[in-house]
Amino acid sequence: MAKTLYDKIWDAHAVASSDGDTILYIDLHLIHEVTTPQAFAGLRTSHRPVRRPDRTLAVADHNTPTEGQALGIAGVKDEEARLQLQTLERNAKDNGIEFFPMGDIRNGIVHVIGPEQGRTQPGMTIVCGDSHTSTHGAFGALAMGIGTSEVEHVLATQTLRQKKAKNMRVLIEGTAVPGVGAKDYALAVIGTIGTAGGTGYAIEYAGDAVRALSMEGRMTLCNLTIEAGAKAGMVAPDQTTFDYLMGRPATPKAGAWDMALASWKSYFTDEGAHFDHEVRIDASQLIPQVTWGTSPEDVVAINGAVPDPATFHDEAKRAQVERALDYMGLKPGQRIDEARIDRVFIGSCTNSRIEDLRAAADVARGRKVASHVKAMVVPGSGLVKAQAEEEGLDVIFKDAGFDWREPGCSMCLGMNPDRLAPGERCASTSNRNFEGRQGRGGRTHLMSPVMAAAAAIAGRIADVRDL
Amino acid sequence: MTPFTRLDARAAPFLEANIDTDQIIPKQFLKTVEREGLGRGLFFEWRFDEQGHEKPEFVLNKPEYKNAGILIAGENFGCGSSREHAPWALIDFGIRCVIGSSFADIFTGNCANNGLLLVQLPEAQVQALQSEAKGGNHIFTVDLEQQTVTVPSGASYRFEIDPNLKNKLLKGLDAIGETLQHEGDITTFEDRRKLIQPWVAA
Numbered sequence: 001m002a003k004t005l006y007d008k009i010w011d012a013h014a015v016a017s018s019d020g021d022t023i024l025y026i027d028l029h030l031i032h033e034v035t036t037p038q039a040f041a042g043l044r045t046s047h048r049p050v051r052r053p054d055r056t057l058a059v060a061d062h063n064t065p066t067e068g069q070a071l072g073i074a075g076v077k078d079e080e081a082r083l084q085l086q087t088l089e090r091n092a093k094d095n096g097i098e099f100f101p102m103g104d105i106r107n108g109i110v111h112v113i114g115p116e117q118g119r120t121q122p123g124m125t126i127v128c129g130d131s132h133t134s135t136h137g138a139f140g141a142l143a144m145g146i147g148t149s150e151v152e153h154v155l156a157t158q159t160l161r162q163k164k165a166k167n168m169r170v171l172i173e174g175t176a177v178p179g180v181g182a183k184d185y186a187l188a189v190i191g192t193i194g195t196a197g198g199t200g201y202a203i204e205y206a207g208d209a210v211r212a213l214s215m216e217g218r219m220t221l222c223n224l225t226i227e228a229g230a231k232a233g234m235v236a237p238d239q240t241t242f243d244y245l246m247g248r249p250a251t252p253k254a255g256a257w258d259m260a261l262a263s264w265k266s267y268f269t270d271e272g273a274h275f276d277h278e279v280r281i282d283a284s285q286l287i288p289q290v291t292w293g294t295s296p297e298d299v300v301a302i303n304g305a306v307p308d309p310a311t312f313h314d315e316a317k318r319a320q321v322e323r324a325l326d327y328m329g330l331k332p333g334q335r336i337d338e339a340r341i342d343r344v345f346i347g348s349c350t351n352s353r354i355e356d357l358r359a360a361a362d363v364a365r366g367r368k369v370a371s372h373v374k375a376m377v378v379p380g381s382g383l384v385k386a387q388a389e390e391e392g393l394d395v396i397f398k399d400a401g402f403d404w405r406e407p408g409c410s411m412c413l414g415m416n417p418d419r420l421a422p423g424e425r426c427a428s429t430s431n432r433n434f435e436g437r438q439g440r441g442g443r444t445h446l447m448s449p450v451m452a453a454a455a456a457i458a459g460r461i462a463d464v465r466d467l
Numbered sequence: 468m469t470p471f472t473r474l475d476a477r478a479a480p481f482l483e484a485n486i487d488t489d490q491i492i493p494k495q496f497l498k499t500v501e502r503e504g505l506g507r508g509l510f511f512e513w514r515f516d517e518q519g520h521e522k523p524e525f526v527l528n529k530p531e532y533k534n535a536g537i538l539i540a541g542e543n544f545g546c547g548s549s550r551e552h553a554p555w556a557l558i559d560f561g562i563r564c565v566i567g568s569s570f571a572d573i574f575t576g577n578c579a580n581n582g583l584l585l586v587q588l589p590e591a592q593v594q595a596l597q598s599e600a601k602g603g604n605h606i607f608t609v610d611l612e613q614q615t616v617t618v619p620s621g622a623s624y625r626f627e628i629d630p631n632l633k634n635k636l637l638k639g640l641d642a643i644g645e646t647l648q649h650e651g652d653i654t655t656f657e658d659r660r661k662l663i664q665p666w667v668a669a
Contacts, residue, residue, distance in 0.1 A: 015649065015652050015653055015656045016652040016653075018645060018646065018648075018649060019631040019634070019635070019645065020629060020630070020631035020632075021631065023646055023649055023652070023653070025656055025657075025660075027667055034497050034498075034550075035549070035550065035551065037499075037500035037501075038500065038501065038502045038551075041500070041501075046643070048643065051653075062497075063498065078498070080498035080499070081498055083498075083500060084498055084500060087500050121667070124667065129549060129551075130548075130549055131547065131548050131549040131573055144573075145549035145573055146549060146573070146576070147549055147550075147551035147554075147573060147576060147577035147580060148551040148577075149551060149577065149580035149581065149642070150576065150577075150580065152643065153642055153643050153646065156643050156646075156647070157643060157646045157647060157650075157653060158653065158657075159646060159653060161642055161645075161646060163629075165572075195485055196485075196542065196543040196546065196569060196571070199543070199569065199572055200572065226547075226573075227547075229543070229571060229572065230572075231572050231573060252666035256665065256666045257666075259665070259666065260664075260666045263664065295485050297485075316484065316541075320483070320484060323483075413489075413494050413548075414494055415494045415495075415497060415498070422517070432487075432489070432547060434487050434489045434490065434547060435489075435490065436489065436490075436493055436512050437489050437494075440493075440512060440517070441517075
């Protein structure tokens with residue numbers, strides 16, 4: 001029977017059936033400081049060992065400050081954050097789990113590290129106690145976010161109990177105009193199907209526009225799958241994938257590489273495989289996309305206007321739009337490119353890879369951040385930072401007036417000191433515009449790295465194509 | 468895990484759509500290394516103003532809904548971040564059951580692992596329950612064995628639930644213990660993978 005990519009990975013990892021669940025083998029378990037302390041505590045209480053420390057990798061990212069990392073954990077001022085970071089380090093050490101500590105050049109955002117190190121590979125099952133684990137699906141892996149009880153379950157058994165999801169295919173076709181890319185595709189998908197549109201599905205992204213994306217672009221696309229409600233998003237591997245992986249620290253070498261490659265090439269959706277739902281996006285019709293509201297589905301094209309609640313017949317929907325506009329400090333029907341901004345954040349597991357920084361630097365080169373705007377760039381890892389510095393991107397950003405920081409999740413969720421003040425409006429390359437996400441009362445507009453850079457320079461939300 | 472059998476509790480209606488887990492428990496409460504004590508952060512920015520005073524208009528701050536054990540929620544409740552702190556906070560606050568028309572996937576799994584019952588009903592029935600709760604008749608009975616929600620007016624709503632999940636909740640079963648009964652299968656799987664995919668298993 002013809003199988004989808006998701007079906008193939010699922011079948012290859014099904015260990016047994018148990019009470020209506022499939023026990024799914026997990027190839028790679030990524031862990032970080034925020035969602036694991038209670039899992040390790042649970043293991044200690046029940047005297048259970050970590051089954052496969054060699055299939056587990058720990059990084060510190062959510063709490064880490066984006067300056068002064070060379071001081072180590074002792075230099076973290078926030079006492080609770082420091083305790084959480086110390087707890088991760090101790091748990092990793094006690095259980096023989098490899099750990100990239102803060103300040104190590106290999107450390108950074110967990111979803112940047114897995115691919116960068118070549119740990120993320122096609123056909124794998126990958127989990128992490130973080131919803132943006134869907135990112136790794138860009139390599140043709142089945143990757144999903146899990147809760148802390150499930151983290152404990154994977155640590156103890158190297159498996160996860162799951163029910164199989166339905167298959168959805170998102171076909172993105174056509175050639176996009178310059179200034180439009182993966183982030184715009186993803187926002188267009190979420191705007192089309194809504195934040196619950198993918199609930200119960202695994203999504204496969206296909207079509208020539210997806211094939212044309214770099215690995216960084218595919219990671220951005222898969223990363224945002226959870227914002228459409230699906231736990232996993234994936235792209236079948238191809239030459240772009242294999243070229244990215246070759247020579248990375250954890251990818252197979254020599255003869256093992258050929259063996260792996262032959263296996264990886266079998267991970268694609270068979271002709272005629274059944275999808276329960278299909279969505280089509282015409283990339284050639286897209287212009288840059290930004291969000292106006294407090295849900296990632298509140299998407300508008302850059303030449304568009306924010307909605308007017310009066311035009312909604314459904315009372316609940318009208319109230320929802322009114323609340324969002326009030327929170328965002330926007331007037332019904334106003335053009336989105338009239339919104340003046342205070343802050344810019346370029347970073348996060350969605351958009352902090354070298355290609356993202358190159359694209360943003362291209363916009364910033366020779367220009368100045370508007371005088372009323374505070375803008376920051378947070379590379380996704382120590383290696384991304386080093387690469388960017390080698391290419392002189394840091395100098396371009398700094399000359400333009402951007403703050404050049406050290407790696408981590410940073411202002412995507414504001415667990416570290418980087419956050420918005422109440423009422424501040426931010427052009428952000430991150431993934432969530434929820435109320436209070438980047439700081440209580442903060443107003444987030446999601447967009448691509450080039451659009452965020454354009455906003456920094458214009459001092460308002462602006463079309464990068466007009467610069 | 469605490470078994471869930473039957474619950475008689477006040478029901479509080481909070482029908483905003485797309486309440487994400489950042490709303491349920493904001494980031495500043497995620498720095499704990501414990502599971503307990505998160506109730507103080509539940510719906511923090513909805514419950515408290517910037518000075519830390521209770522907002523009287525929020526449902527869980529109204530006298531008739533204080534000590535609610537059941538939440539009637541809007542569609543797509545629990546979307547966003549995978550943080551299990553969301554069900555931990557709900558449970559610590561005293562909420563053991565959420566009734567709604569749809570729930571996000573990761574949140575659903577996290578609730579199942581903590582004995583928090585999610586009752587999924589058609590939108591019209593959720594609206595009807597909301598009206599009941601608003602009318603002051605807000606002590607509901609949730610009977611998992613019978614799969615019913617009964618309200619004081621006598622109306623009873625039957626809900627569907629996966630039989631395995633039902634059994635797990637009724638008995639408070641430990642998922643890890645269940646899986647470890649298949650430890651032999653896991654070892655066999657690993658041994659086979661070592662042969663066919665040595666670059667992964669190494």
